Amino acid sequence: MRARGGIPGSSVERDRAARGESGRTPGAQKGAWRPHGTSEHRTYAPSRPRRDGRSRRWSLGSPLAAAALVAAAAAPAAARPASVGFYSEAGLGATGFLGDASGWSAVGPALDVRAGRDLWEWLSIGVHLEASSHEATVPPPPVGEYYQLYRGYADGRLGFRVGAIAVFAEGGAGLAYMSSNVLQKVRILDPGERFGFAFSAGGGAEYQLQNRHYAVGLAGGWWLIPDFASLQGIDGRLYLRYTY
């Protein structure tokens, strides 16, 4: 069809002209400069309610302003949801000893796995297994010998989340097993002793990934094995947590 006076003759051509190069409707072009939102159904961030100007000037000292700040800080939590439920966790780190025992054992690598359930967002219970390997630095002989320390706890974790970041404190009680009696020479172990009760306490911080199931974290703790001549130490770990 021919155009008359520069006006497209067909409705299709008129529509194309109105959309321009972007191919969007004039209404959609109004908000095209806005950053994309998270929803696949909306290509730009939603408009905010217009203010009449009277509420713009807030005083930082007022309780209302403080409450608004807290609310603003909590607001991103909705944008970074985290699953709550059964979880498993695997971490890598290092374990070292405190006190006299630090002279008889070197710092060693540690592997850590946990599994359990979040009862609420702020409380989890579970089991925690940790294995670490250490060089025994006892008076020779022997020289250059390694042993492994295994610890298993029933533990609990208490924490809260601000946005993508969660902080927590944790603690547990359980059993420890030492793979050899090499520390018997320095009287950390008694003859025939391999198992002992163990206690742990610690804390850390966790970052929730975009995927609601995954989080990574950094944690540290202190542990005590009273049966092994009150052997105690500290450990740190970097971990990945999966919540179902």
Add this chain to the structure above:
Amino acid sequence: MRPAHVVVILVAISGFAACVDDPQYVEPRLNLEAGGDGMTGPAEASFTLPIIVERDFDVRDRQALAEQLGMPADQVPYVKVDDLRVELELTVKNLSDEPGQATLKVNGANQFYSYVPINFVVDPEEDEEPPSLLGGYPIEVPAFGQISDTLREDEVREASIDLEIITRGGGNPFAAILMIQEDLEEWQPVAPVDPADPSMGTMPVGDPISIEAFAHILRFDLSFTATQHMVLEIAARVRDHRGIVHDELLDAPPGQLQPFMPMEFTPAGAPP
């Protein structure tokens, strides 16, 4: 299966696997001192691995193996050569202000026989003393210094085989100790060379002994010499494949340990 599940399962399996054959350190608390003023001759001591009393099922297993090998049950040892892996860890400290040389000779016994090299010296004028089962080499130790060394698991296993070849197998100690026998599957016992007719060589006696019926060394006899005032400390690192080493090691009550009474082996023709 999710990756987290796999990690948890693998760690659990490796944890259980790690508990098997964990080494234990037997500390005989022997401070062998040699080379000091007034110390003449080698310092000598012995220690025996703490093996628990033979259980009923151990006896049944031993009898079953004897039947399988066609041997009398009392010729199959309770502690066989592959039941244990033993390593000797030693440290020599030089207490003097002069560098010196230390030598440790290790012989020993299984449940049947002990090996004493001097017993093979029939004519002191002509016969050389056979080597020790383990050690016997010089260790240079600096003044006020210390040196640590290891007699490895494979060396101790080899020494156990050599001990059987020399004693129940009737083999020549020089040949047995200087040759590597780690791949031996069986040994044909031989009668010693007849001094009246040495050209006949050794003659086979009885049936071959399978390596499965070779005994492990259970007692270690240490002989320590030094050119300066030195002290030797020793520990045995034991990996127990059968669960026959007592948990309390040398602190175990004697009644819970298997008594072994090996005979001192004397070759035919040796002076009584």
